[in-house]
Amino acid sequence: MTARRGELAAFLRAARERVRPADVGLPDLGRRRTPGLRRQEVAELAAVSIDWYVRLEQGRVGTPGSAVLDGIAAALLLSPAERVHLHLIARGEAPPPPHVPAPLSGSLRAVLDGMPLLPAYVMDFRFDVLACNAAASALFGPEFGHGRMDNTARMLFLVPETRETNVDWAAFAREMVGNLRANQARYPDDPRLAEVVAELRAASRDFAAWWDDRHVHERSRGRKRIRHAAAGVMTVDYDMLAALDGSDQRLFVLTPADGASERALRGLVTAHATALASAG
Template structure:
């Protein structure tokens, strides 16, 4: 990236979305102390956080270019430059995803969308687990599951059913009978998918899933409209199983290295 040859002719300010991107970057720069990035505190600062030129130096970009980005000017920002900014500002995973969404860029750290095949060893791993276990793709559709999972999740992983967890939870009467505190769990699931799908929410399969669920389920539409965001976490899960009665599990979710679009979910009986 070379901007020095154009530094004497700044592009005009833009209202949106470049402005929103600049505001987001500036807010996080101002939260970061020099000590946090290994810089001496130096003399008294007029503004909180790092200076623009310090962030530019950490990113390896022109200070003028970085200033224009913060000011919301419509300059070109490559995915690689945004990745360096994300690292320099020590953004969390959710914050990094939001940064790339604002910039309408794909994070280079994300797996190639064309690489849709799950690693074969991951799918085999599910069969080696004695507890209920399954693998979800980026639309929360089960790609693989074992016999204990099939036994537990009646109406989803047994027999011939739609394997999408969201459609099962919101559209299947069996899910409402199986999942204890259904509304709490369903609301949480919608919030988890909102957080997870921010990186690919404009992909056709994701958009189609959200739109179809919003049309078919008033609860999903309401939960989705709430803008709640949560990471997919573990914790206690309770079920009223038609054969085994009330059962309690602890859910653990793993994300394979280099394929964070996939999830290995294991439920351990308490």
């Protein structure tokens, strides 16, 4: 145990010194006594108290939780191998296996496919997109649900195109932060959720500021405006419906709020279907 604590202290200090403030979206203000990040900056990025983080570096916090360590790993930009090493020296065991999204139920898949004119998708409490229908692909693009667009919270804060298409971005983004905080309280040990929050805190100043004000929001319906390059500005209502099978999956559906938006959305969906048929 003593050896592990010494290794933990040395490892965390070395990892901090490798990360420049600019690497995690922080301003580099003036000279620093040591290279890399300060302890306070790591604590803020990982959403832990500075006192707790100092004691962690000194090996005085007992056995840290897995999700907290994943938050620190994300704040320090650790590689997968370094993340495993951090868990081993801090907890004495390897971290949980990588997150695998829950399988989509057949009934929800049928619901998605049965709404050809309404953009809809299924996500979990981490806001990972599990599946979407053709109308959602027509509205958000073929990347939706994959790669950099596999999580709607990451999309909202880290994908510039998504920020541009949300006319009322600040209100909707702040609502997203409040939803994430509420979900973290329900699933405090979920490593994937901790990873998403830590990444957003490190990469987005807006997210970090709103996260730190401790706002909690659980809105399941509302209205938003979407700016589309081809269809113009559309006003849509959104509803987020929770599945009743205990899977923590949510069905998110967009419906046009007026006649002009309905015609624009119908045109997008029709054009998308025609393009798919021509490609096939």
